[in-house]
Amino acid sequence: MRNIAKRFGATQALEDVSLSLYPGQIHALVGENGAGKSTLIKVMTGVYRPDRGEFLLSGKPVTLSSAADAQQHGIAAIYQEPLLFPDLNVAENVFISHQNRGVMTGWGQMFRQAEEIFAALGVALDVRKPARGLTLAAQQSVEIAKAISLHVRVLIMDEPTASLSAHEVAQLFKLVKDLRDRGVAILFVSHRLEEVFEIADVVTVFRDGRLISTRPRRDVTPKLAIADMVGREVLVQPRKPAARGDLLLSVRSLGREGVFQDVSFDVHRGEVLGFAGLIGAGRTDVGLALFGIEPATAGSIVFKGKTEVIRSPRHAMACGIAYVSEDRRQLGLSLPQSIFANITLPVLRRYLNRMGLLRTAMERETAESYRKRLTIRTPSVDLPVNKLSGGNQQKVMLAKWLNTHPALLILDEPTRGIDVGAKEEVHAMVGKLAEEGIGIILISSDLPEVLAMSDRVLVMREGRQMAILDKKDATQEAVMTEAMGQQGAVH
Amino acid sequence: MNWLQRNIRPEQIREFSLLLLIVVAITIFSALIPNYFVPRTFDRIASSVAIIAVAAVGQTLVVLTRNIDLSVGSLIGCSAYFAGTMAGLDKGLPPIVVVLIAVALGVAGGIVNGLIVTLGRVPSIIVTLGTLAIYRGFLVDLSGAKTVTTDSLPKWIVDLPHASVFSLGKLDFTVSIVLTLVIVAIFQFAITRMNYGRRFYAIGSNPDAAQLIGMPLRSTVFTTFVLSGALAGLAGFLTLARYGNITVDNGRGLELQVVAAVVVGGVNIFGGSGTVVGAMLGAVLIGTLEQSLYRLDISEFWRDALLGLLILLAVASDAVILERLRALWSRTELKLIDKPPPQVGAVGGSPP
Numbered sequence A: 001m002r003n004i005a006k007r008f009g010a011t012q013a014l015e016d017v018s019l020s021l022y023p024g025q026i027h028a029l030v031g032e033n034g035a036g037k038s039t040l041i042k043v044m045t046g047v048y049r050p051d052r053g054e055f056l057l058s059g060k061p062v063t064l065s066s067a068a069d070a071q072q073h074g075i076a077a078i079y080q081e082p083l084l085f086p087d088l089n090v091a092e093n094v095f096i097s098h099q100n101r102g103v104m105t106g107w108g109q110m111f112r113q114a115e116e117i118f119a120a121l122g123v124a125l126d127v128r129k130p131a132r133g134l135t136l137a138a139q140q141s142v143e144i145a146k147a148i149s150l151h152v153r154v155l156i157m158d159e160p161t162a163s164l165s166a167h168e169v170a171q172l173f174k175l176v177k178d179l180r181d182r183g184v185a186i187l188f189v190s191h192r193l194e195e196v197f198e199i200a201d202v203v204t205v206f207r208d209g210r211l212i213s214t215r216p217r218r219d220v221t222p223k224l225a226i227a228d229m230v231g232r233e234v235l236v237q238p239r240k241p242a243a244r245g246d247l248l249l250s251v252r253s254l255g256r257e258g259v260f261q262d263v264s265f266d267v268h269r270g271e272v273l274g275f276a277g278l279i280g281a282g283r284t285d286v287g288l289a290l291f292g293i294e295p296a297t298a299g300s301i302v303f304k305g306k307t308e309v310i311r312s313p314r315h316a317m318a319c320g321i322a323y324v325s326e327d328r329r330q331l332g333l334s335l336p337q338s339i340f341a342n343i344t345l346p347v348l349r350r351y352l353n354r355m356g357l358l359r360t361a362m363e364r365e366t367a368e369s370y371r372k373r374l375t376i377r378t379p380s381v382d383l384p385v386n387k388l389s390g391g392n393q394q395k396v397m398l399a400k401w402l403n404t405h406p407a408l409l410i411l412d413e414p415t416r417g418i419d420v421g422a423k424e425e426v427h428a429m430v431g432k433l434a435e436e437g438i439g440i441i442l443i444s445s446d447l448p449e450v451l452a453m454s455d456r457v458l459v460m461r462e463g464r465q466m467a468i469l470d471k472k473d474a475t476q477e478a479v480m481t482e483a484m485g486q487q488g489a490v491h
Numbered sequence B: 001m002n003w004l005q006r007n008i009r010p011e012q013i014r015e016f017s018l019l020l021l022i023v024v025a026i027t028i029f030s031a032l033i034p035n036y037f038v039p040r041t042f043d044r045i046a047s048s049v050a051i052i053a054v055a056a057v058g059q060t061l062v063v064l065t066r067n068i069d070l071s072v073g074s075l076i077g078c079s080a081y082f083a084g085t086m087a088g089l090d091k092g093l094p095p096i097v098v099v100l101i102a103v104a105l106g107v108a109g110g111i112v113n114g115l116i117v118t119l120g121r122v123p124s125i126i127v128t129l130g131t132l133a134i135y136r137g138f139l140v141d142l143s144g145a146k147t148v149t150t151d152s153l154p155k156w157i158v159d160l161p162h163a164s165v166f167s168l169g170k171l172d173f174t175v176s177i178v179l180t181l182v183i184v185a186i187f188q189f190a191i192t193r194m195n196y197g198r199r200f201y202a203i204g205s206n207p208d209a210a211q212l213i214g215m216p217l218r219s220t221v222f223t224t225f226v227l228s229g230a231l232a233g234l235a236g237f238l239t240l241a242r243y244g245n246i247t248v249d250n251g252r253g254l255e256l257q258v259v260a261a262v263v264v265g266g267v268n269i270f271g272g273s274g275t276v277v278g279a280m281l282g283a284v285l286i287g288t289l290e291q292s293l294y295r296l297d298i299s300e301f302w303r304d305a306l307l308g309l310l311i312l313l314a315v316a317s318d319a320v321i322l323e324r325l326r327a328l329w330s331r332t333e334l335k336l337i338d339k340p341p342p343q344v345g346a347v348g349g350s351p352p
Helices: A037-044 A067-072 A090-095 A107-121 A136-149 A166-181 A193-199 A222-230 A283-290 A313-319 A328-332 A339-351 A360-373 A390-402 A420-435 A447-453 A476-484 B002-007 B010-032 B039-064 B072-089 B095-119 B124-143 B155-162 B175-193 B195-205 B207-212 B217-243 B254-264 B276-295 B300-329
Strands: A002-008 A011-017 A026-031 A052-054 A075-078 A154-158 A185-189 A202-207 A210-216 A247-256 A260-268 A272-276 A298-303 A306-308 A321-324 A408-412 A439-443 A456-461 A464-470 B164-168 B171-174
Touching: A011 A037, A011 A210, A026 A037, A026 A166, A026 A193, A026 A222, A037 A075, A037 A154, A037 A185, A067 A075, A067 B207, A075 A136, A090 A107, A090 A136, A107 A136, A136 A166, A166 A185, A166 A193, A193 A222, A202 A222, A210 A222, A222 A476, A247 A283, A260 A283, A260 A298, A260 A439, A260 A456, A272 A283, A272 A447, A283 A321, A283 A408, A283 A439, A313 A321, A321 A390, A339 A360, A339 A390, A360 A390, A390 A420, A420 A439, A420 A447, A439 A447, A447 A476, A456 A476, A464 A476, B010 B276, B010 B300, B039 B072, B039 B171, B039 B175, B039 B195, B039 B217, B039 B254, B039 B276, B072 B095, B072 B124, B072 B217, B072 B254, B095 B124, B095 B155, B095 B217, B155 B171, B155 B175, B155 B217, B164 B175, B171 B175, B175 B195, B175 B217, B175 B276, B195 B207, B195 B217, B207 B217, B254 B276, B254 B300, B276 B300
Parallel strands: A026 A185, A026 A202, A075 A154, A154 A185, A260 A464, A272 A439, A272 A456, A321 A408, A408 A439
Antiparallel strands: A002 A011, A002 A052, A202 A210, A247 A260, A247 A298, A298 A306, A456 A464, B164 B171
């Protein structure tokens, strides 16, 4: 690959990336959330077309127009959750994407060949069984068999181990090494540094859509890799800490089965507690548990000095907890409805007159006050929300939840996908709210943002709380080290 | 249990229990209805089953790809009526031409359904609910609400229900029964042994994965609607041959029986699993119930209500029982074994 670039709107997802993969080599790709790894995979598998740059396969330039096209060129991808056909049997799953299969399905021959491939891999699997019910690891072995049967030359593995147990990871790695020894070029994308160092021959680090470094494994240490990952310039102005008020929320050993466990922290009035970690670390799940959308199954929550068992968002709201969700479209806003209707929706009861009808004038009044306070840029609060820019939608969302007069505000990725100006405004707003004495939990994948805004930072990794760092100790390196599970390697 | 698990799939248990259900139903009816075991009963049930089964074969293909075709009742009515009218106008038309007219009409209806579903990206349940009404409207309007009568038909059509291909004891296997069996056999073969047919399963099982490997999703779904239309047309011809008298009301509500046959026959309404043979067994059960309850003087409305109940039971048992069975059947973990010594010439294999 040479000079690959890809833009989405204002975001430069990939900038001038040149990467070479060699047969018989496992090339690991690491980087923070949003570093451009997924975009690169999509470019390589023909899902996205790059804006610039060229793609060479065995020295010849190729254009990939679809995933099927990429597969024809011998490029395949295996994802965290393999895309198999659950109703078809294992053998058919292995051979389904063979083009020119002919007219007839030769079951006997297909079973035999599938059995041969699995035997050669050293996998005991009944090829006549339907793929439904295979564990993720078993499904991945089917994908690997498929890659072999298709004579794949480049195999991309995107977080293949994220949901596997340690034992399964070891099994999978045996298969991956087998594949490497057959001369396949493997691109291995993972959040788990220790795995990267176990299996990779070459390690490449991405940051902000750029390739930062490519080094042979023996020349890299975890410390070096993390330094490359986090070395971005800090643009966010640090927030002046507000006076810390009374204890507001106290969480002990909170858990939800199979999702996260043993999370304990305190939030005071006027304090911003940042939640850092990689995608899938369970940060959002803690937020969802506190707000009762996916209630916790273990641990205790003491809010305003009272023990609360939060089972529903209604209950959470009654307590004074508000949750501004990550996804504006799905959980947050009703896009075709007007701004004021969105803002008053959670507390519509307040706006009823004695007849039980809505006092729209009063709704507008409320919306107007938030428009001024949060500087929502719109000619009228009657406008439907989908006419607003992302940043202004985010502010409407914030207004909606501030209008419930919360004591605790959970902000989940409040600045994702909005421009720099709007981002600064949201940051200023967070500071102001903290000064007003609201306790804030800030979940964000934007590491500099978390560090600049938070009084303390809680780091999660794979559903566990790794550390709570004070502002003075919370450097990018320290947080990433905890998030990647490489403590000891750096200190 | 292990032997069972290796040799029988949960879906086959489903088909076997359906067979058992048919036997039970026939036993009960034979006790309730005097003179039940006579060739005439077989004849009636079989000719009713033939119509449902032929349309159900097409419906199976559609449902396998996560779609549904509700317009089959109207298509059956249309093709029966127009094929009957043409045959009446020109008594010299060769039989094959009359059949082709019926099938062509069905194909036309299927093309419209398929185009709107695939190009318009409208859910098939809405599209075919619409065309169900539209095709019926065409029929009523173009026919001027006249009726095709037995008198107007050429003799070969009137005689067709009695034309026996072969006999088993006292039971006559008429042309329509044999035709149905041939169609079931062809399509069962196609969806189990032909790569094109396997696509229906793949697409219904996981559309995203099918798209990813470059399977032509839309053209395949389109094909299933065209086939469903063609088979509905053929079922229309069988209807014409069976009744002779065709009103504009003909085939009304038949979609309920066809969908019931498919669902009761074990085709998963969410696509991806089920067989043509299963759907035929479903049609046998429904035809048997339909005809026997009619003999017991049970009103049409109660019979339809019973069909509705059967659909719900089948879907519920699919969701509860079959899912459990499947879970029990196929919980498979990755297991590594010793590899054989490396051989010259890596395993890879050409496509089978």
